[in-house]
Amino acid sequence: MPHDHEYLHQHGIAHSHGPGGHTHTHENTKAVLNRLSRAIGHLESVKKMVEDGRDCSEVLVQIAAVRSAINNVGKVILQDHIRHCIVDAVETDDRQAIDDLCQAVDKFVK
Secondary structure, three states, X not given: OOOOHHHHHHOOOOOOOOOOOOOOOOOOXXXXXXXXXXXXXXXXXXXXXXXXXXXXXXXXXHHHHHHHXXXXXXXXXXXXXXXXXXXXXXXXXXXXHXXXXXXXXXXXXX
16 A cells, blocks of 8 residues: 655655655645746736836836845745755755755855
8 A cells, every 4th residue: 555755754664756856745835836926927027117118226126026036935945845855865864865955055045
């Protein structure tokens, strides 16, 4: 009888995370998708501002707001990843997942 992913980890049962590592839905997926949709809409508004020849300082302020929204989405994803995938990686001594996280953080904070 197949068990869910969390059960396998809780009971130390060996299992595969499939090709490409962890691929599962997290508790914040819907919130992340909603935030991304809002950021995309906001960016489309900024594009329209540029097309309409709006004041450069207004455009720059709106670009900063979009950047902030994207950074906040990244933080939610990072927190979710740490709480789930990295906890799993530590429990299963998955060094590759931890190395991958370190590389992703390096790219995220640039």
